[in-house]
Amino acid sequence: MRETARATDLLDWYDRHARDLPWRVGPRARAAGMRPDPYRVWLSEIMLQQTTVPAVKPYFEAFTARWPTVSDLAAAADADVMAAWAGLGYYARARNLLKCARAVAEEHGGVFPDSYEGLLGLPGIGPYTAGAIAAIAFDLPATVVDGNVERVMARLHDEHTPLPQAKPVLTDMAAALTPQQRPGDYAQAVMDLGATICSPRNPACGLCPWRPSCAAWEAGTAAELPKKAPKKRKPTRLGIAYLVRRVDGAWLLERRPDKGLLGGMLGWPGSEWNEAPGEAPPIRAEWKTLPGEARHTFTHFHLRLTVKTALVPMDRPATRGEFVELAEFSPSDLPTVMRKAYDLARGS
CATH class of the missing domain: 1.10.340.30 (Hypothetical protein; domain 2)
Incomplete structure (x- = not known):
């Protein structure tokens, strides 16, 4: 009752x-x-x-x-x-x-x-x-x-x-x-x-x-209330994001695998995310490392991305990803962490 x-x-x-x-x-x-x-x-x-x-x-x-x-x-x-x-x-x-x-x-x-x-x-x-x-x-x-x-x-x-x-x-x-x-x-x-x-x-x-x-x-x-058990400390992972622009303004993007973090989303080619990521450039270029980092927090870890940029000629082939024409590129289509990398590059 x-x-x-x-x-x-x-x-x-x-x-x-x-x-x-x-x-x-x-x-x-x-x-x-x-x-x-x-x-x-x-x-x-x-x-x-x-x-x-x-x-x-x-x-x-x-x-x-x-x-x-x-x-x-x-x-x-x-x-x-x-x-x-x-x-x-x-x-x-x-x-x-x-x-x-x-x-x-x-x-x-x-x-x-x-x-x-x-x-x-x-x-x-x-x-x-x-x-x-x-x-x-x-x-x-x-x-x-x-x-x-x-x-x-x-x-x-x-x-x-x-x-x-x-x-x-x-x-x-x-x-x-x-x-x-x-x-x-x-x-x-x-x-x-x-x-x-x-x-x-x-x-x-x-x-x-x-x-x-x-x-x-x-x-x-x-x-x-409610009481909560102490949270485990989140580890920090490092990574590299490669932002490549062609001389006509097109950006090099790749779609991430369906399974895993950001599965199926467009993003910048990059390294693995771990404690000591190795270089993994998607195209031959002269790379410029930007000051600062793109930082983002996922459910189980913090991520710190080093952002590297390059400008390449029209005939330079990429080993990963595809170039997206400037008219078809929309930063809002990118997941938040990838937009942070873009914002860092745009402000450099």
């Missing part, structure tokens, strides 16, 4: 304070009979993985304008999708995005499965994403647990077990609260609560609909 009352209190709060997001059907529209588009829900959830809402909004709007349905996306060229994704990071998501879109188009007639199990069987969709789509798009009582929900549950129950060890118990807590009525709105409500009220720093407990039953608020421990 207590869980039912909590869900009701949260839904009442959500009806008044739901965020206006481009992929969301708000509570008023939903009550009037409008249903979310599973394609838009899926696309937003993939984009939002380890990425913030403000960063995702322009990408989501650009994708849905260019590819308004999952079948449109499935028919898109890989290179076009990878270029449109550039800058959003975690590029394996873009590769899996295409695999999933094509599976939906080819195996499901362009219609997303309407069950948790069916969604879980699609490429690139794990338990969290399957639960989110099942709840938000199909109003199924699936348990949805992202970082916001973990934080809310840890504080609501004053749970001090550190993450990631606490994930199973926090998921159980979230499952116990998930209602049979309006589960899609509830899933979005608890995520909104974590994003806007029960924030990582300085939670606005005075505005929280769950404050009267929040164990951490009662104990005065909300600001220190």
Whole structure:
């Protein structure tokens, strides 16, 4: 009964304070009979993985304008999708995005499965994403647990077990609260609560609909939860990026292998990334080493790139990559680390 009352209190709060997001059907529209588009829900959830809402909004709007349905996306060229994704990071998501879109188009007639199990069987969709789509798009009582929900549950129950060890118990807590009525709105409500009220720093407990039953608020421990295990120190890797320009303005670029970091993305030819990279020039040239470095942080390591530039004649063959005409070259199509190398060269 207590869980039912909590869900009701949260839904009442959500009806008044739901965020206006481009992929969301708000509570008023939903009550009037409008249903979310599973394609838009899926696309937003993939984009939002380890990425913030403000960063995702322009990408989501650009994708849905260019590819308004999952079948449109499935028919898109890989290179076009990878270029449109550039800058959003975690590029394996873009590769899996295409695999999933094509599976939906080819195996499901362009219609997303309407069950948790069916969604879980699609490429690139794990338990969290399957639960989110099942709840938000199909109003199924699936348990949805992202970082916001973990934080809310840890504080609501004053749970001090550190993450990631606490994930199973926090998921159980979230499952116990998930209602049979309006589960899609509830899933979005608890995520909104974590994003806007029960924030990582300085939670606005005075505005929280769950404050009267929040164990951490009662104990005065909300600001220190959830506990997290100490992070391992990230190693630093070094590399060399070779920026080659032909006398007619064309740039030498290569597409990275599909598997691995930045898989399938265009970038500058370069060395391996390790503690002592060897020279690996893609063309015979007189190289100029630029002052400074292009620095970037990936999930598991820091990268420091030495940038070398060269100007070559029209008839000079490259051993790697292909020249892209200046009119067809767009720095925005490059992943962030490659744009940093370009910016360093442009400013030299």
